[in-house]
Amino acid sequence: MAAPKLSTREKRLLALCFFALAFMATIILANSFLQRRSASLTTIARLKSELTENETWLSDRDYWEKHAEWLAQNMPTTDSLGRSQGQMLEEIQNATLDLQLKIERQTLLEPVSQPSYREVSVTVRIRGDLEVLLRWLATLQSPERFQHIKELDYEIDTRAKAPKPQAECDLTLARWFKPDAST
Numbered sequence: 001m002a003a004p005k006l007s008t009r010e011k012r013l014l015a016l017c018f019f020a021l022a023f024m025a026t027i028i029l030a031n032s033f034l035q036r037r038s039a040s041l042t043t044i045a046r047l048k049s050e051l052t053e054n055e056t057w058l059s060d061r062d063y064w065e066k067h068a069e070w071l072a073q074n075m076p077t078t079d080s081l082g083r084s085q086g087q088m089l090e091e092i093q094n095a096t097l098d099l100q101l102k103i104e105r106q107t108l109l110e111p112v113s114q115p116s117y118r119e120v121s122v123t124v125r126i127r128g129d130l131e132v133l134l135r136w137l138a139t140l141q142s143p144e145r146f147q148h149i150k151e152l153d154y155e156i157d158t159r160a161k162a163p164k165p166q167a168e169c170d171l172t173l174a175r176w177f178k179p180d181a182s183t
Contacts, residue, residue, distance in 0.1 A: 075146055078118070078177045081111040085120035088147075088175055092124055099136055101128035109172070113180065121150060121174035130156065130165040137169065146176040 078084040105125040112119040141148050151172035160166035
């Protein structure tokens with residue numbers, strides 16, 4: 001049996017259907033292409049940023065190697081973080097006693113171990129003469145002792161009846177040590 005002949009109108013409709021299918025396929029492919037292109041451009045931008053950052057680190061390599069060498073030579077070691085934490089608290093107690101400051105509260109915080117250092121820290125609440133307290137606070141932070149103030153909340157005590165201005169301070173002081181050689 002022979003296929004029926006299509007009229008001109010049917011041929012045009014068939015061509016229009018093929019054109020519509022081809023057009024939709026082109027739109028779907030173009031959309032897919034644009035999405036992949038957008039994702040690729042985002043990746044390229046991220047990689048360029050990463051490259052710039054890495055080049056900056058490489059250009060500063062000598063600087064950071066000197067610092068790493070200084071750290072290796074000067075960072076203190078400790079056999080016991082607990083003992084070191086106790087010594088730091090004792091130093092704070094002795095200093096405040098010598099300066100006639102009063103420790104109202106003291107807390108030993110959990111030691112922290114990182115790949116590049118170990119840290120002990122102590123939180124204390126101190127009350128006393130404003131000028132003396134400020135001078136003492138200025139001496140606490142020291143790169144040579146690997147000691148720094150992690151947190152400081154300072155407030156002038158307006159209720160105090162002393163002739164000199166009084167203050168109270170919540171202080172978290174930390175000290176860093178070389179990482180444990182066994183880990």
